[in-house]
Amino acid sequence: MRVDAMSGTRLLYNLRFRAILYQVIAVGSIVLLGLYLFSNVSQKLAEQNIATGFGYLSREAGFVISQTLIDYKPTDTYGHAILAGIVNTVWVSAWSVVLATIIGLFVGIARLSRNPLLALLAFLYVEALRNVPLLLYLFLWYALIVTSLPAVREAWEILPHVFLSNSGLTVPSLLWTGAHTIVLLALVLGGALGIFVHRRATALRISTGKTRTTWPWVALALLVPPMLAILIVQPDLTVSLPEKGRFRLTGGAQLRPEFTALLVGLALSASAGIAEIVRSGILSVRKGQWEAARALGLRDGLTMRLVILPQALRVIIPPLTSSYLSLFKNSSLAIAIGYPDLVMVSNTTMNQTGQAIEGIAIFMLVYLGLSIMISLFMNWYNSRVALKER
Amino acid sequence: MTTATDIAEAQLKMPVRREPDIGRRLLHRTLKPLIGTPLNAVITLACLWVLWLGAKGAYGWLVTRAVTEGGAQACKVGNGACWPFYEAKLRFMIFGVYPYDEQWRVLLAMILFLGAMGITMIPRFWSRNLLVLWGVTIVATAILIGGGVFGLSYVPTTQWSGLPLSFLLSAVGLAFGFPLGVVLALARSSTLPAIRVIAIIFIEVIRGVPLISILFMASVMLPLFMPSGVTVDKLLRAQIAIIIFAAAYIAEAVRGGLQAIPRGQHEAASAMGLHYWQAMRLIVLPQALKIAIPPLVNISIGFFQDTTLVTIIGLLDFLSTVRTAMTDPNWVGIAVLEGYVFAAFVFLVFSYGMGAYSRFLERRMRLGHD
Numbered sequence: 001m002r003v004d005a006m007s008g009t010r011l012l013y014n015l016r017f018r019a020i021l022y023q024v025i026a027v028g029s030i031v032l033l034g035l036y037l038f039s040n041v042s043q044k045l046a047e048q049n050i051a052t053g054f055g056y057l058s059r060e061a062g063f064v065i066s067q068t069l070i071d072y073k074p075t076d077t078y079g080h081a082i083l084a085g086i087v088n089t090v091w092v093s094a095w096s097v098v099l100a101t102i103i104g105l106f107v108g109i110a111r112l113s114r115n116p117l118l119a120l121l122a123f124l125y126v127e128a129l130r131n132v133p134l135l136l137y138l139f140l141w142y143a144l145i146v147t148s149l150p151a152v153r154e155a156w157e158i159l160p161h162v163f164l165s166n167s168g169l170t171v172p173s174l175l176w177t178g179a180h181t182i183v184l185l186a187l188v189l190g191g192a193l194g195i196f197v198h199r200r201a202t203a204l205r206i207s208t209g210k211t212r213t214t215w216p217w218v219a220l221a222l223l224v225p226p227m228l229a230i231l232i233v234q235p236d237l238t239v240s241l242p243e244k245g246r247f248r249l250t251g252g253a254q255l256r257p258e259f260t261a262l263l264v265g266l267a268l269s270a271s272a273g274i275a276e277i278v279r280s281g282i283l284s285v286r287k288g289q290w291e292a293a294r295a296l297g298l299r300d301g302l303t304m305r306l307v308i309l310p311q312a313l314r315v316i317i318p319p320l321t322s323s324y325l326s327l328f329k330n331s332s333l334a335i336a337i338g339y340p341d342l343v344m345v346s347n348t349t350m351n352q353t354g355q356a357i358e359g360i361a362i363f364m365l366v367y368l369g370l371s372i373m374i375s376l377f378m379n380w381y382n383s384r385v386a387l388k389e390r
Numbered sequence: 391m392t393t394a395t396d397i398a399e400a401q402l403k404m405p406v407r408r409e410p411d412i413g414r415r416l417l418h419r420t421l422k423p424l425i426g427t428p429l430n431a432v433i434t435l436a437c438l439w440v441l442w443l444g445a446k447g448a449y450g451w452l453v454t455r456a457v458t459e460g461g462a463q464a465c466k467v468g469n470g471a472c473w474p475f476y477e478a479k480l481r482f483m484i485f486g487v488y489p490y491d492e493q494w495r496v497l498l499a500m501i502l503f504l505g506a507m508g509i510t511m512i513p514r515f516w517s518r519n520l521l522v523l524w525g526v527t528i529v530a531t532a533i534l535i536g537g538g539v540f541g542l543s544y545v546p547t548t549q550w551s552g553l554p555l556s557f558l559l560s561a562v563g564l565a566f567g568f569p570l571g572v573v574l575a576l577a578r579s580s581t582l583p584a585i586r587v588i589a590i591i592f593i594e595v596i597r598g599v600p601l602i603s604i605l606f607m608a609s610v611m612l613p614l615f616m617p618s619g620v621t622v623d624k625l626l627r628a629q630i631a632i633i634i635f636a637a638a639y640i641a642e643a644v645r646g647g648l649q650a651i652p653r654g655q656h657e658a659a660s661a662m663g664l665h666y667w668q669a670m671r672l673i674v675l676p677q678a679l680k681i682a683i684p685p686l687v688n689i690s691i692g693f694f695q696d697t698t699l700v701t702i703i704g705l706l707d708f709l710s711t712v713r714t715a716m717t718d719p720n721w722v723g724i725a726v727l728e729g730y731v732f733a734a735f736v737f738l739v740f741s742y743g744m745g746a747y748s749r750f751l752e753r754r755m756r757l758g759h760d
């Protein structure tokens with residue numbers, strides 16, 4: 001009888017057996033589906049004489065990319081063109097993240113203001129941005145820049161040497177050389193050193209209980225490396241100022257309409273979401289915490305910085321991560337207004353080579369990789385601010 | 391040295407503050423947040439200035455400077471809202487290239503659809519009958535829009551466009567994405583490793599890439615994956631992409647709901663002798679879905695807006711028909727703001743309505759739990 005229990009229909013009632021059976025069925029059907037699709041694809045590709053593989057990446061691209069951050073010429077390879085697209089995507093997303101965070105923080109705090117007018121304005125701002133599709137805003141900003149701003153010849157000088165026209169925003173720029181990069185690195189090093197010195201001072205204060213004046217040391221740590229770097233490499237500080245000529249603006253750096261519209265659209269739409277996240281984060285901190293901090297004699301600013309924000313951050317960071325991620329993914333809408341981001345460059349490449357599978361695979365992998373990197377970084381940051389439970 | 395008694399005596403000697411009358415108290419309460427401190431007064435003034443600018447601009451554009459008669463030329467001269475544009479193009483913006491004489495069918499379908507949606511939104515009507523209602527609505531709208539039976543002329547999907555198309559893409563996307571999403575969420579929280587891994591990979595890949603790339607994949611790659619001779623309708627391809635996208639996001643919302651159900655519920659179900667599917671269907675999912683309703687409504691709002699992306703692969707959704715209306719040779723460059731303002735207004739009305747509904751649900755749910 002015992003043997004019987006393990007055979008035939010009885011086997012189907014064995015939980016272990018069923019678990020294995022389900023998994024085999026799931027994996028098997030996916031493998032079969034994959035094989036079926038693969039055979040279809042290879043047949044189609046053979047019929048249509050489309051090459052396969054990533055060999056095309058080293059061929060000459062031959063198309064122009066209207067704005068690139070890294071050097072790119074039409075004679076460069078497809079691989080190089082795609083790299084230029086990736087850099088453009090990262091560039092516009094990074095600036096948008098910075099802008100969106102700053103605006104979002106202010107609007108989020110303004111939503112909680114005791115001044116009803118300010119709270120109302122912030123509310124209108126958030127609702128107007130959240131309830132209209134981003135794509136519509138992108139089209140709108142782009143159309144407004146191109147159609148309602150004056151031509152280059154009559155560009156508005158909104159600040160000295162800052163011109164606004166239908167070909168974008170023209171700002172003064174620094175002629176960037178290797179020496180500048182070294183100074184920038186020294187600045188970063190100085191910042192790191194400053195943080196280190198500040199930490200040491202705090203640790204010393206906690207262990208000895210004596211308060212010393214520390215800011216001169218921090219300032220010294222901040223300033224010495226960049227100063228040294230400037231003295232050593234002596235960077236050329238020529239600023240290229242845009243000037244209005246008869247027909248066009250000369251000099252300076254130009255933020256093209258596509259870039260400006262995308263930057264503004266992405267930053268504003270994300271800022272509305274971030275404002276709501278900040279608001280709910282601050283609201284999640286109990287009122288008693290404010291009262292306790294006041295009872296200890298802390299000023300409002302200090303209360304916010306030392307008591308409220310550290311607790312609010314725990315609530316803020318996880319949704320903030322997803323709004324950064326969606327901003328990054330939304331930058332792919334660039335293709336609608338013609339900013340040459342990764343998607344647009346890949347699209348051009350696909351049209352020229354006909355290799356759709358490889359093209360889409362590349363840009364999906366890049367997005368996936370960068371998304372994972374952003375979320376890993378934010379998770380690391382989150383684990384630092386998260387509640388440490390003992 | 392002040393002691394407690396000193397303070398008490400000092401308080402006794404203080405003149406008693408008269409309570410101000412109600413009118414003054416109200417005035418005080420409204421004015422204090424506005425001009426209580428100098429900084430507050432400055433903020434108030436700045437806000438008033440911004441509101442004044444906005445109101446003046448909107449009033450001027452919509453009323454005083456508006457062009458109410460004449461054609462495109464009149465609008466070209468004026469710089470206010472161009473009402474003749476709306477008059478000439480409103481029907482096209484809403485219904486797109488759907489055959490002009492047959493547009494009553496789409497209108498009727500939209501009324502049916504919005505009616506069914508309105509009924510669904512009222513918690514009192516939440517029952518199994520809703521499934522029947524939706525079944526009938528979907529069949530009726532499909533017959534009305536597509537035609538080909540009951541003497542209705544056949545309209546190919548290439549002519550489905552405008553606002554009805556946006557509704558269709560988001561509604562069908564959600565309707566099919568929902569069951570798929572629930573299955574994915576269950577798979578992701580399954581104890582069987584192979585099934586869990588498959589679900590995780592699917593969900594994370596779809597959520598990690600932009601919707602555009604999935605749309606591209608559907609429009610460019612899907613034909614390659616089909617056997618020779620089989621072609622899939624362009625609209626259907628976009629719809630499949632949207633369903634897949636919806637499913638991944640819905641799965642995460644449902645997973646949140648599943649995680650909120652205490653282990654005891656699973657254990658109690660097992661103790662009652664229910665097997666996995668019974669326990670899920672009767673005990674766990676009803677509770678989990680109830681918790682997940684507010685995030686699901688939020689996903690739906692985002693979704694309605696995200697369907698505008700099908701513009702990029704060349705489908706004529708609402709945003710796309712509005713843009714097409716604006717590029718009509720007679721109106722090109724004249725009614726830029728008009729078109730976008732109209733589209734934004736329509737999206738604002740529907741999204742804000744859904745958002746308000748989501749907040750109502752959240753309040754209701756909270757009451758239900760206490």
